[in-house]
Amino acid sequence: MGRVTSVVVGKHKSSKLALLCVALLGLAFLLDLFWASSNSPPSIYQSFISPKKIVFLPFSSNNTQPQKEGKKKDGKKRFLSDTFADLDGPELNWEKMAGAPVPRLDGAAIQIKDQLFVFAGYGTIDFVHSHVDIYNFTDNTWGGRFDMPKEMAHSHLGMVTDGRYIYVVTGQYGPQCRGPTARTFVLDTVTKQWRDMPPLPVPRYAPATQLWRGRLHVMGGSRENRHTPGVEHWSIAVKDGFFLEKEWRSEIPIPRGGPHRACVVYNDRLYVIGGQEGDFQAKPGSPIFKCSRRNEVVFGDVYMLDDDMKWKSLPPMPKPDSHIEFAWAIVNNSIVIVGGTTEKHPETKKMILNGEIFHFNFDTLKWSVIGKLPYRVKTTLVGFRDGWLYFTSGQRDKGPDDPGPRKVIGEMWRTKLKL
Template identity: 80%
Template structure:
């Protein structure tokens, strides 16, 4: 059960021993990441609110170094991407094109990680920001996200048959809508089950009339909901997270039949109304369907990019807090941390 006031205070948790690793070549917020074997591919993101990245950086867990930078296609979104992999090919779906709070694109791409070649896939029926995205039963599933105004939650769920990075169909198929819409959620396939975790309704919007689409905050609500699509025909609600959590689309790994989620954002402070970052590491056991908090991060961070290798849990990038006593967001970072995970 959630602890009283847990929506805006840190949850009790054991200490984890973190060590700082090589810093990423650039800081990034709202980037994307995919791990394939010992390599973590880190995509796009904001450097600052006025500057977005259009390249990929690679972290090698074998020697703990960064290297192998290469460019993204010119038409690919720079943040709020949906992304999934089959172990070689990475599918990159929709997202925001440009800095501040610019509009979304419906463009979809595939990347061959062995050749570093990109190509187009059929565009989504409508553009979306940060939709839940995953490969399941030979189809690329895209769900929820924010609609074209960046604020209204989308409920739509589409899928596209794919194989070896190629689309086997020319159009996306409409699937059963997700029960609760919105962006910034973890989306995971494990044991032939598709899970969507956390997220929020609402987001920053472009200020009306602003020539640079300046971001303006609107009402948003983070939630703790967990949904599972088991047979492809019906959504089932599972036990909720210990507290509402969003900005976790690439903040997860699967370890020992458990889902590990690192950081995020929770409900705004009830008095100051400031955004509150999350500093916990959460575990969801797939055998018992129980949530727990297994440790604290070295600082609170949202939009972390997470990997796991040889017993070590890694996270990099995102936006960190103002300090131990102030959970509001401040600096965009490229720092990489790791801790030995014992489950």
């Protein structure tokens, strides 16, 4: 009996030892997960928090697939695609003009003749503007401020003009990462009067918006959760500031959805340029809808809709570019696009701003870099008048050696542009 008892006791000790080992392994796994999550990068929508400095080396033209060199913590070399660095381009002479009355991020702008109407936008992540400022290119002054409708979105707007009336479609209502609205408005820029128009079938953030062949077209953007790309495409007949139909009509979906892209019409063709898939979302349970980071994919895709009402892919941008919905101007037979954001840094995962002026010739379908900005900037607002290219507002970089976003600005700059 004593021998049997000792065997049983030995088995119990072995079982306890095995269970202890399993528990220790589990604890180590949990500690590893906790360390990884605690070292994840902060939200880029915390616009005024400075991440670690990132140094980007100059563009090298010796490689067919250009790369830049850096060092890991262990001293070994690493190579990163120049997608994440500045592209070569000519230096331009920039002149600083009178700054906007307020700084704004994710605002909107429409140029009509010698006036630039600048709408809404974040002042800070916790404060949004609800008014319009006007810049006069003739005398280079700001003035004529007036209020927006109380029900109108404050950022991520879809917007286009027919030369007098400005159509404003959907967008985000409120600061942080609040929800979108489906409301639609029309502004008479002569009388400064607003009208309420039929809402979009569903709310959207930053949809591509244009007037084409007598219809107001609204495409893509982000869906109601602010993150999921929308590919839906609607249109409605409009004329002289009035909607001629009671309901929106479904059109051919856009090949790739998402917000923050340029949308233009040239020579009776509709173009959608750049953008991204994914965006920040409200943190679950947050009473202020605090922005929470989500994965984003920035792209440089270019699509054209023609007489066949079929989307065609055109040569992509020199590098991925987003946050450019009001950062463009048509100049002669070309479009110029100012700044924006590209793919996040592959190691730090920080947002990287663009400091180039991209040029696309509609006749040759070729892209080029025609200039560098005074600094990198996203969601800037662009105008072009009498050979001068202007930009104002947005969020600029931390400095020449750090392309991460920092300060929301209201500065106005211009340069003489010859194409």
